[in-house]
Amino acid sequence: MRRIAALLTAAAIIGVTYNSVAQDMTPEEQAAAAVDQRKSLFKTIRYNLGPIAGMAQGAPFNAEVAERNARRIAVMATMIPEMLSVDTSAFDGIETTALDSIWDNQDDIAEMSQTLITNANAFADAAATGDMGATLGAFRAFGGSCGNCHDTYRVDRD
Secondary structure: OHHHHHHHHHHHHHHHHHHHHHOOOOHHHHHHHHHHHHHHHHHHHHHHHHHHHHHHOOOOOOHHHHHHHHHHHHHHHOOHHHHOOOOOOOOOOOOOOEOHHHHHOHHHHHHHHHHHHHHHHHHHHHHHOOOHHHHHHHHHHHHHHHHHHHHHHEOOOO
16 A cells, blocks of 8 residues: 555656646647656556566466556556646647547546546456456456557557
């Protein structure tokens, strides 16, 4: 729990720092900073999802890691709507994988983020039991939460 509190504190500090610095930035610099922030968030989510996905694909099961990482993802998912609230589509020089449709569907982003939070916590609860079958059974909904948003609002680079 202390780690989650530390993560939330760090996120709050970053937000306050970003907001105070953003006042001195051009709109394009603000958009670039917003993209950097959201990329950092999603890289950190992916970092925590990696070991869980590995377990789902046959890596040794570690209930403690599965629970810890899923709880971290649930906390970080609370930041997704805010990180995706800055419309960066007007700036051609900023590389992003977000589809332009994301900016018109903020309520859907909030709903999808809440689904990710719910499914990550359900997965973590299953992992807390130490039951590998139940935990991996909960992975489909958890992983699907990420995929649903990617399929709808992210450029397909495959």
